[in-house]
Amino acid sequence: MYEFKFHRPATVRQAANLLAKNEDAKLVAGGHTLIPVMKQRLASPPHLVDLSKVENLSGIEMKGRALSIGAMTTHADVAGSPIVGEAIPALAYLAGVIGDPAVRHRGTIGGSLANNDPTADYPAACLALGATIVTNKRRLKAEEFFAGLFTTALESDEIITRVTFPLPKKAAYVKFRNQASRYALVGVFVARRPSDVGVAVTGAGADGVFRVTxxxxxxxxxxxxxxxxxxxxxxxxxxxxxxxxAEYRAHLIGVLAARAVDAANGK
Amino acid sequence: MAKISLIVNGNPVTGNVDPRTLLVQFLRENLGLTGTHVGCDTSQCGACVVHVDGKAVKSCTTLAVMVDGQNITTIEGLAAGDTLHPMQEAFREHHGLQCGYCTPGMIMTAVDLVRRKGHDLDHHTIREELEGNLCRCTGYHNIVESIAAGAKAMAKSA
Structure with missing residues (x-):
């Protein structure tokens, strides 16, 4: 790992100022992608801005007819939350099949979305459910947030603060895991929304997560x-x-989508 | 350099570390707590699992500066003096180790598992929960037996 300066802001505003002031500064949430990548020297940010002490970034609550999850909420907390279990059980299930138990204690929803790994789970849920990614600057629809491999619409000093999910009528996630990495070889999230259906695929797209219209x-x-x-x-x-x-993945998408629909229908 | 202060196995500890220092390096090299091991160094094998504020965490993928002010428990912090923790005793009793390299991580994961899922653990649950801990000697059978027995023993000692 190359040297870096470590910052620990207390507020989102301080964190955003640090990003604006220091070129190539990187945010770190749980660090479970960034630290391994820095150890491999594939990333060498000169400044690391730690979000773990920033106030009001974690927590789960219902806001009207939408589920709101703070960006620093860990996968373990989403998986174990009675609120998520009641509102969108498919989302609690998804959080519980990320990595392994120790990884789920550190990894966060905001970190996962900001990284937009093409095999990560949360992007599929956000796209299928029609989530809104709330930042310190604006509200972004999932549609406009994901912008290709490891790329998002986030600006260099923009910070995800929370994600809101409108409640679907039914939803399910089915993941075919890579046996070694636990990442999705293919994962399909299906949501029956009040006036629409969302089908989003992770793990398979050369440009990252996508919908199957x-x-x-x-x-x-x-x-x-x-x-x-x-x-x-x-x-x-x-x-x-x-x-x-690619053919194998294409086949899996069909199989997993059908399984997800059955699971959403309680079959 | 960055100043950190944390509680390790109940004792307040301070350090002046390069921000690059991993939690596992800080524990092993600064504090001499070499029970926490580095296996894969890529957050897959679980030999480095410790508890941060009571939760199992891979210390090879956590910077020491990120846990400033928090409460760390390592394998050295489980026993009460010369009396092994019930989970350690169960691993000894059920021969849940061969070379022992993965054992500290296995035991720290097991204790966390009991915290989350209780004392009555079936073998399937234990195997699912061990997906982040690799053992290259035992074939897991005795590890699973040890954890099931250790979980029950923890209920008695609690």
Whole structure:
């Protein structure tokens, strides 16, 4: 790991000032992606701004008909939260299948979203559920937030403060895990929203998380796994690596989407 | 350099560290607590698991400066003097180790598991919960037996 200066602001405003003042400064939340990457010297930020002592960044609450989760809320807290379990059980399930128990004690929802790893779980939930990512500057729809591999719409001094999820009628997440890394080889989040259907895929897209509009249209007409029969996702534009070809991932998307619809329907 | 002060195994500790110092390095090299091991150094194997404010955390993926002011428990902090912690005793009794390298992390994970899921743990749950701890000797069978027994023993001693 290369040398860096460590900062520990107490407020979001202080953190944003540190980012604005120091070029190439990086925020650290739980650190479970950034620290390994710094150890490998793939990242070498000269300034690290730690969010762990910033006030009002964690916590889970219902705000009207939406679930609000603070950016520094850990995966373990989301997975174990009775509020999330009641409001969007698929989201609690998703948080509980990230990494392993010790990783879930440190990793945070804000960190995961800001990193936008193409195999991370939360981006699929945000896109399928139509979440809003709230920052110190504005509110971003999930649609406009994710901008390709490890890339988001966040500006250099912008900080995620919380994420709000409108409540779906039904939802489910099905993840096919890489056995070694526990990341999603493919993960599909399906949500039946009050006037819409969201189907989002992680792990497979060469540009990161994406929606499958053909599946959404079919499920809008009839929310049953049978509605997906005969439909498929082209292998074009999907990841291929030693763990699976693009064709294999395309096949998995169809299989997992059908399973997710069944799970959402309680089957 | 950055000044940190934390509680380690009940004792207040201060240090003046390079911000790059990992929690596991601080424990081993500054405090001489070498029971916490570095296995993979990539947050996968779990040999470095310690408790931060009571929760299992991989200390190879946590900077010492990030836990400033917090309460750390390492494997050295479990026993009461010469009396082993019930989970340690269960690993001894059920031969839950061979080379012993992964054992501190296994035991710290197991104690955290009991905190979260109680004293009556079935083998399936234990195996699922051990996904972040690797052992290359035992094949896990005796580790799982040890944790099930240790969890029950912790109920009696509590």
């Amino acid at each position: 053909a599946f959404e249209e079919a499920l809008k007409k009839r929310f049953a796994s049978k509605a997906l029969e005969g439909l498929s996702v082209p292998a074009d534009g999907l990841n291929a690596d030693i763990h699976g070809s």
